[in-house]
Amino acid sequence: MTSGGSVLEARNLKKHFPVTRGLALQRTVGWVRAVEDVSFVIRPGETLSLVGESGAGKTTVAKTVLLLEKLSGGNLLFHGKDVSQFGRAELREYRLNVQAVFQDPWGSMNPRMRVKTIVAEPLAVNTALSKQEIQRKVLELLAQVGLRPDQADLYPHEFSGGQRQRIAVARALALNPQLVVLDEPVSALDVSIRAQIMNLLKDLQTTYGLSYLLIAHNLATVRYMSHAVAIMYLGRIVEYAEGDELFEHPRHPYTKALMSAALPAHPDDVTEEIVLSGEMPSPLNPPRGCHFHPRCPQAMDVCREVAPVVTQLGGSHQVSCHLY
Amino acid sequence: MEPVYRWPQPLLQVDDLRTYFYTRRGVVKAVDGVSFSVAPGETLGIVGESGSGKTMTSLSLLRLVPQPGGKIVGGKILFEGVDLLQLSEEEMREYRGSKISMILQDPMASLNPVYTIGEQVAEPLRQHQHLAGKTLWDQVTEALRLLRIPSPRERLENYPHQMSGGMRQRVVGGIAISCRPKLIIADEPTTALDATIQAQYLALLKDLQRQTNVAMIFVSHDFGIVARMCDRVAVMYAGKIVETATVRELFSNPQHPYTIGLVNSVPRLDRKVERLASIEGQPPALLNLPPGCRFAPRCYAVFDRCHVAEPPSIEAAPEHFAACWRVA
Numbered sequence: 001m002t003s004g005g006s007v008l009e010a011r012n013l014k015k016h017f018p019v020t021r022g023l024a025l026q027r028t029v030g031w032v033r034a035v036e037d038v039s040f041v042i043r044p045g046e047t048l049s050l051v052g053e054s055g056a057g058k059t060t061v062a063k064t065v066l067l068l069e070k071l072s073g074g075n076l077l078f079h080g081k082d083v084s085q086f087g088r089a090e091l092r093e094y095r096l097n098v099q100a101v102f103q104d105p106w107g108s109m110n111p112r113m114r115v116k117t118i119v120a121e122p123l124a125v126n127t128a129l130s131k132q133e134i135q136r137k138v139l140e141l142l143a144q145v146g147l148r149p150d151q152a153d154l155y156p157h158e159f160s161g162g163q164r165q166r167i168a169v170a171r172a173l174a175l176n177p178q179l180v181v182l183d184e185p186v187s188a189l190d191v192s193i194r195a196q197i198m199n200l201l202k203d204l205q206t207t208y209g210l211s212y213l214l215i216a217h218n219l220a221t222v223r224y225m226s227h228a229v230a231i232m233y234l235g236r237i238v239e240y241a242e243g244d245e246l247f248e249h250p251r252h253p254y255t256k257a258l259m260s261a262a263l264p265a266h267p268d269d270v271t272e273e274i275v276l277s278g279e280m281p282s283p284l285n286p287p288r289g290c291h292f293h294p295r296c297p298q299a300m301d302v303c304r305e306v307a308p309v310v311t312q313l314g315g316s317h318q319v320s321c322h323l324y
Numbered sequence: 325m326e327p328v329y330r331w332p333q334p335l336l337q338v339d340d341l342r343t344y345f346y347t348r349r350g351v352v353k354a355v356d357g358v359s360f361s362v363a364p365g366e367t368l369g370i371v372g373e374s375g376s377g378k379t380m381t382s383l384s385l386l387r388l389v390p391q392p393g394g395k396i397v398g399g400k401i402l403f404e405g406v407d408l409l410q411l412s413e414e415e416m417r418e419y420r421g422s423k424i425s426m427i428l429q430d431p432m433a434s435l436n437p438v439y440t441i442g443e444q445v446a447e448p449l450r451q452h453q454h455l456a457g458k459t460l461w462d463q464v465t466e467a468l469r470l471l472r473i474p475s476p477r478e479r480l481e482n483y484p485h486q487m488s489g490g491m492r493q494r495v496v497g498g499i500a501i502s503c504r505p506k507l508i509i510a511d512e513p514t515t516a517l518d519a520t521i522q523a524q525y526l527a528l529l530k531d532l533q534r535q536t537n538v539a540m541i542f543v544s545h546d547f548g549i550v551a552r553m554c555d556r557v558a559v560m561y562a563g564k565i566v567e568t569a570t571v572r573e574l575f576s577n578p579q580h581p582y583t584i585g586l587v588n589s590v591p592r593l594d595r596k597v598e599r600l601a602s603i604e605g606q607p608p609a610l611l612n613l614p615p616g617c618r619f620a621p622r623c624y625a626v627f628d629r630c631h632v633a634e635p636p637s638i639e640a641a642p643e644h645f646a647a648c649w650r651v652a
Contacts, residue, residue, distance in 0.1 A: 053518035053519060053520065053521075054518055160606050161374075162606060163606075190373035190374055190545065190607075191373060191545055191546070191547070191586055191589065191590065192373060192585060192586060192589055192602070192603040192606075192607075193373075193606065194589070195589035195590075195591075195600040195601065195602035195603075196602045196603075196604070198591070198600060199599065199600060199602055202599075217518070217519060218591075219519075219593050220590070220591040220592055220593040221591050223591065223592070223593055223596070224591035224592075224597055224600065244596055247593065247594075257520055258519055258520065259593065260523070261519045261520045261522065261523035262519065262548070262593050263546065263547075263548020263549055263551065263552055264548055264551045264552055265547075265548065265551065265590060265592050265593070265594070266551055266575045266576070267551040267552070267571045267572050267575055268572065268575075268576075269551070269594065275520075275523055275524055275527050276520045276523075276524070277524075279488050279490060279521060280518075
């Protein structure tokens, strides 16, 4: 992977959380390796998705990208430059350029602020625009996400979930960011509203050349939205591919199991029945060898002892599995 | 050949059920004239979005509508021929957890954190079947074994917090099945679970049904779950059932514009979709509903009549009903 033409590149990201015991004299008794050696590239105008179940570490990756969590190791490169070397001004620039939309728009909005104030806040804080200019820009942003000008005076509770998510998108776009982190942006929404928001996000991407880092668990949503997909399991990326490759030729047994677990779009759809036994082990005490081996239907002796390395399968396809 | 589901005597027959909420701002007709039936061993899916009335319908079946404010104001719920709405509260308790039981979304809300899971699975058996001693604990272990909880005997002593989300939901399933009910109502039972755990749980419920021939009502917002689990489907919108059909018929030949929109707005895993169709607008508030069809403001096929009169349920094909003037 090179940094040529990348908005954001992650190189061997690590995030370890200490596990402590004791109240006054805390001592560290172990480490949760939430993210371990995660690398990826996000290109201009493209969407990279991180897929996995709870505990896979995908949200922790998103938090490190948003600089909400300090890295325990590895580097983030923004347009090829190491974020950890950034000074105040560059960090500020980075924060303006990397915005986020979260799953629950309720949790990310002040219920006492009118929509126009919510959307105007990043502009008022970060730009030197006049009041009139801000107001004009806010109405423009609301129009872009499909809200009417008269709705600017309402409060968040006066909107449905889908509309609130539109407001969150408008606020994220206020500063013309290059990268937007989308953390499960549609999973809290109703079925008929999900398609509206996904289409809106895709349209905005085309119009403004935005890059997205999409965190999601629903594979069909991911296929619709993404240019590249990384499947995570217990803090690591186990498979990565661009375009439709991953959906048409999944290689890692975990990816295959996830695809099989995805619900059918029609009762006559037959999926290969792979029901995994057991559950994701605790990241505090991950199994030796390949982290997936206790649940893997194709586990071999070597899997119990040796952690697999990344194997290139041709094209963009990469997998970490002893089968390849 | 399309299999045709012709069920014998229904186990459950719901006629014109109405559950209203009396609020300061007016009457909310959460369930407004809903009729359907479930045959023994059959799985019926009730799908709808939030506010469609699907959960209130399922709570009404057990007469567990939230109080105060909520009230079943009309209709019949015939279970094995007995109208549950005519029973005394005492008599109704004999049905809950015994002949009809329920699995809800969040297992932590269904389980009591200060009792062992053994105690909690034993409770309905003590209450309804007056079991005690060895017979009781054998039955409890059997219920947990049916839900494939590993080493059930040892697990009896565990508390809910000692188990994972998937295991807790299995315990809830064990409680539901313990008295060998005729009907299980499962309201979004896997929404809180991860994808691979959800697949385990759904496979388990299917197996359970094969072994015990229990009928199920699956309440969900997810068409995928319906496609995998159900024999027949009822689609709800704004307090009414807008379409019912066998599951194959509904997915292959949807009639109501709302169902058509929903089926087309779900992204596909098995193929590349360039652009999803979406239903514009949002469901109406249930206070002060407009006259005519409730879906009319969002419908792409709307015409004059839709704004004037509410469409009745019309038979579009054998055993396929849609409440839409276009079908007439």
